[in-house]
Each structure stands twice: as structure tokens, then as C-alpha cells.
Amino acid sequence: MRIRALTLDLDDTLWPVLPALERADRDLDAYLRQHYPNVARAWPIPAMRALRAEVAAERTDLAHDFTAQRHITMQRAFNACGIDEAPLETLWEVYFSARNSVELYPDSLPALQRLAGRWPVVSLTNGNADLDRIGIREHFAHHICARDTGIAKPDPRIFVAAAEHLGLRPEEILHVGDDPELDVVGARDAGLRTAWINRHGHPWPGLLGTAPDLDLRDMSALVDWLEAQG
Ligand SMILES: [Mg+2]
Incomplete structure (x- = not known):
């Protein structure tokens, strides 16, 4: 296969996302305890998570927009405490800053540096990671996220949007990601290499159909493979 560009998932591909999400919950809770103790008491972390899940289940129209889901969650938590207007901007900054304090896997940055210039890399995420805050924007030609396109992986249309942006045929693009369904099945259905x-x-979950084109241990293995193709 002749690969001319990459689309690249972010969360759990370049860094583990759970520690950042947990830190974001803790930071928000600490902020509430200091400035809005009533809200903090009414909504300890597990209750806030349950409320967020409730919002997600209710607002399926916002399935592609985790940011909007979280804003609604915070507003509801404050409303339930008799506060009409939650300080959403401040709350979001507390949350978002911790959410983007990710720790890259040791192979990620060297791999991005090795890719640089040789293969255009487009980030393709359902999440709300911020490449500028994380400090890796320079390694990407473009950023596509579900929130902006209104379409989330595994819907093939988000991959097609990336191909159109790159001006390439889908089969000239290798999509790289950790999630068998969101990344591999989604990209394969759109005609990309995977x-x-x-x-x-892990073994490939056979019920998801054909195995990916490449099954790789980390980002170094990816660049090794690409370089070996010449
Ligand atoms: Mg992922």
C-alpha cells in the first residue's frame, strides 16, 4: 500500500486519557469546594459523573460534542443548588486546563518528530483535546474534531472529510488509532487503510470483521513501518 498521509487519533493513542479526565474532575471539585461549597457538597465527583452520563444519554443530539455536554452538566448542577447562572467560563477553564495536561506516551513525541514533513498528519478525534495547550500543534497539518464537523467516529463521513481536506483518495491515507470500532472499523468503512x-x-476482536491492515504495539512501530516502505 502506498501511504501519502496519516490521520491520527489522539486520546489513548498518543497519551492515556483517563488520568487527565480524572485530574480534571478532581480540579473542578477542588474549585467548587473552595468557591461554591454548597454545590460541591451536593455534587461530589461520583454524582457529577452520573449527572454528566444522564446529560449524555438525554442529549444524543450532542453525542459529538463533549464540551457542550459538560457545560449543560455544570449548569444543571448549579441550578439544582438554586444558582441560576453557573460561572461556566471559569468552570470550563478549570476543567479544560486539567483535561489537556496530558502525559504523552514516551514513544509519541519522537514518532511525531520522525513523521514531520514526510507524511502530512491530520488529527482526527471525537474528544476535545487542544493541540495548542498540549504543545504539539506544530506536528499536525490540520485538526479535525467531531465537535466541529458535527459527526463523530466511527461514522465514515468524518474520515471522508479528512480525505477531502487532504485532497487524497481514501486508500492513500492511513488512519492510526487505538479503538477497534471508532478507529479501525470507522476508517475501514470509509476506505482508508488502518x-x-x-x-x-490484545487479540483483534473478530466480531468486528476484517483485522486492521497493521496491528502495532506503539507509535515507534508505526514510523518504523512507514520508513521501511520508503
Ligand atoms: Mg482513542
Whole structure:
């Protein structure tokens, strides 16, 4: 296969996302305890998470927009405490800043540096990671997120949007990501080539159909493979 560009998932492909999400919950809780103790008491972290899940289940029209889901969650938590207007901008800054304090896997940055210039890389995420805040924007030609396109992976249309932006045929693009369904199945259905970043060495879940074109342990293995293709 002749690969001319990459689309690249972010969360759990370049860094583990759970520690950042947990830190964001803790930071928000600490902020509430200091400035809005009533709200903090009414909505300890597990209750806030349950409320967020409730909002997500209710607002399926916002399935592509985690930011909007979280704003609604915060507003509801404050409303339930008799506060009409939640300080959403401040709350969001507290949350978002921790959410983007990610710790890259050790192979991620060297791999992005090795890719630089040789293969255009487009980030393709359902999440709300911010490349500028994380400090890796320079390694990407373009950023596509579900929030902006209104379409989330595994819907093939978000991959087609990336191909159109790159001006390439889908089969000239290798999509790289950790999630068998969101990344591999979604990209395959759109006609892209697929690289599964399988950091824990799991077997491919056969019920998802054909295995990915590449099953790789980490980002270094990806660049090794690309370089070997010449
Ligand atoms: Mg991922």
C-alpha cells in the first residue's frame, strides 16, 4: 500500500486519557469546594459523573460534542443548588486546563518528530483535546474534531472529510488509532487503510470483521513501518 498521509487519533493513542479526565474532575471539585461549597457538597465527583452520563444519554443530539455536554452538566448542577447562572467560563477553564495536561506516551513525541514533513498528519478525534495547550500543534497539518464537523467516529463521513481536506483518495491515507470500532472499523468503512495502535497486545476482536491492515504495539512501530516502505 502506498501511504501519502496519516490521520491520527489522539486520546489513548498518543497519551492515556483517563488520568487527565480524572485530574480534571478532581480540579473542578477542588474549585467548587473552595468557591461554591454548597454545590460541591451536593455534587461530589461520583454524582457529577452520573449527572454528566444522564446529560449524555438525554442529549444524543450532542453525542459529538463533549464540551457542550459538560457545560449543560455544570449548569444543571448549579441550578439544582438554586444558582441560576453557573460561572461556566471559569468552570470550563478549570476543567479544560486539567483535561489537556496530558502525559504523552514516551514513544509519541519522537514518532511525531520522525513523521514531520514526510507524511502530512491530520488529527482526527471525537474528544476535545487542544493541540495548542498540549504543545504539539506544530506536528499536525490540520485538526479535525467531531465537535466541529458535527459527526463523530466511527461514522465514515468524518474520515471522508479528512480525505477531502487532504485532497487524497481514501486508500492513500492511513488512519492510526487505538479503538477497534471508532478507529479501525470507522476508517475501514470509509476506505482508508488502518493501523491499530494496540499497546496492550490484545487479540483483534473478530466480531468486528476484517483485522486492521497493521496491528502495532506503539507509535515507534508505526514510523518504523512507514520508513521501511520508503
Ligand atoms: Mg482513542
